[in-house]
Amino acid sequence: MTILNGLGLTRIPPEGEALRAEVRAFLQDAVKDIPAHIRAKSWSGYDPAFSRRLGEKGWLGMTFPTAYGGHAQGAFARYVVVEELLNFGAPVGSHWIAERQSAPLILKYGTEAQKQRYVPPVARGESFFCIGMSEPNAGSDLASVRTRAVPNDAGWLLNGQKIWTTNAQHCQYMIALVRTSGEAADRHKGLSQLIVDLNLPGVTVRPIEDMSGDSHFCEVFFENVQLAPDALVGAEGQGWEQVTAELAFERSGPERLFSSVVLFDQWLAFLRTEATPRAESLRLAGQILTRLAPLRALSVAVQEKLVQGQSPIVEAALVKDQGTVLEQYIPAAIADDLMAREGAAIPHELMLTLNYLTLVSPCYTLRGGTRSILRGMIARGLGLR
Numbered sequence: 001m002t003i004l005n006g007l008g009l010t011r012i013p014p015e016g017e018a019l020r021a022e023v024r025a026f027l028q029d030a031v032k033d034i035p036a037h038i039r040a041k042s043w044s045g046y047d048p049a050f051s052r053r054l055g056e057k058g059w060l061g062m063t064f065p066t067a068y069g070g071h072a073q074g075a076f077a078r079y080v081v082v083e084e085l086l087n088f089g090a091p092v093g094s095h096w097i098a099e100r101q102s103a104p105l106i107l108k109y110g111t112e113a114q115k116q117r118y119v120p121p122v123a124r125g126e127s128f129f130c131i132g133m134s135e136p137n138a139g140s141d142l143a144s145v146r147t148r149a150v151p152n153d154a155g156w157l158l159n160g161q162k163i164w165t166t167n168a169q170h171c172q173y174m175i176a177l178v179r180t181s182g183e184a185a186d187r188h189k190g191l192s193q194l195i196v197d198l199n200l201p202g203v204t205v206r207p208i209e210d211m212s213g214d215s216h217f218c219e220v221f222f223e224n225v226q227l228a229p230d231a232l233v234g235a236e237g238q239g240w241e242q243v244t245a246e247l248a249f250e251r252s253g254p255e256r257l258f259s260s261v262v263l264f265d266q267w268l269a270f271l272r273t274e275a276t277p278r279a280e281s282l283r284l285a286g287q288i289l290t291r292l293a294p295l296r297a298l299s300v301a302v303q304e305k306l307v308q309g310q311s312p313i314v315e316a317a318l319v320k321d322q323g324t325v326l327e328q329y330i331p332a333a334i335a336d337d338l339m340a341r342e343g344a345a346i347p348h349e350l351m352l353t354l355n356y357l358t359l360v361s362p363c364y365t366l367r368g369g370t371r372s373i374l375r376g377m378i379a380r381g382l383g384l385r
């Protein structure tokens, strides 16, 4: 029964659905000139002007209070906007982390001054944040982070290194998980979250190139970076609890299901042009959809738990794990399908999109938490370890 309880709501309430047509009409026009292989980047894409347009439409910070530049709407209205943005492959990477994670974190744990300072520009699509959790020798074992901030007369003195920080080269701020007291052996104790202005002296950001040739993640070095006392978000030593709650937002959203959806749509459009589509292709289309639909329902069910103020860590891990498995399956299966058509003329843009996703999809099961770690969490949640 407890597992079934996790699957309560699987349909988006009408007040959320009401927005879909307007968002869809806007996107149809906004992305019409962007080629599919660029749209396939979607939440990894970077386009600050587009983020500002969304801010002007009121589609950023939808759930934030109006006192902080938000629109006080329900979480499902935001879910619908996010779902449509991803399905159109809109370039949302600039504001993605700030709007999904950083501003909600500041709203939940920050001081009044931090909320007033940081949240309104996020809702306008002008202020971008990155997440500094991973470190070269900590990786999945976040509790052993070594980057340390020592309290001093001026606030906090920060030293250390982060890695794989998405979009650090484009962001104004990082929320970093760092050790502020105790030793690495203390594990979850003594960790805190600090807002780091990436323009401060002593911060060095070095982009890393991935297999597709993009440089969307970075190494970030901190050498005697002096932070003000109000850099601390929430309570000193409570970083682990704060980060764990934050990860449920990161892992359960539609972005964990739809990374390959631009390719899937393009391939379906190609099948529709064929006089007699292959029976195997039609079977594959049905198979992908019958895997996508229940995963989306699960993501909606997790969203409902988040709305109720719960922290559905295990259910979110399940969405992330199974969602990314499907996101990796789609390019692999479509490649097999296209390669089976000897001599057929396959649209160039479809091949470019397939090429891009083939190169980036291996990272889907790494970013946001590796598959092995998520499966360990799910096993623990089921009482199996």
Ligand SMILES: Cc1cc2nc3c(=O)[nH]c(=O)nc-3n(C[C@H](O)[C@H](O)[C@H](O)COP(=O)(O)OP(=O)(O)OC[C@H]3O[C@@H](n4cnc5c(N)ncnc54)[C@H](O)[C@@H]3O)c2cc1C
Pocket (backbone or CB within 6 Å): 130, 131, 132, 133, 134, 135, 136, 138, 139, 140, 141, 163, 164, 165, 166, 167, 217, 363, 366, 367, 368, 369, 370, 371, 372, 373, 376
């Ligand atoms: C595209 C992309 C974007 C990213 N963006 C960010 C970001 O913005 N911010 C950020 O902080 N991080 C980011 N990451 C980092 C990502 O979350 C890390 O790659 C991840 O936490 C794993 O760390 P690691 O690479 O050091 O691997 P390791 O932790 O060294 O793991 C290597 C392998 O060992 C397995 N493993 C490790 N420990 C265990 C265990 N206890 N039990 C079982 N298996 C285990 C892992 O599952 C993995 O398969 C990003 C990664 C990618 C690929």
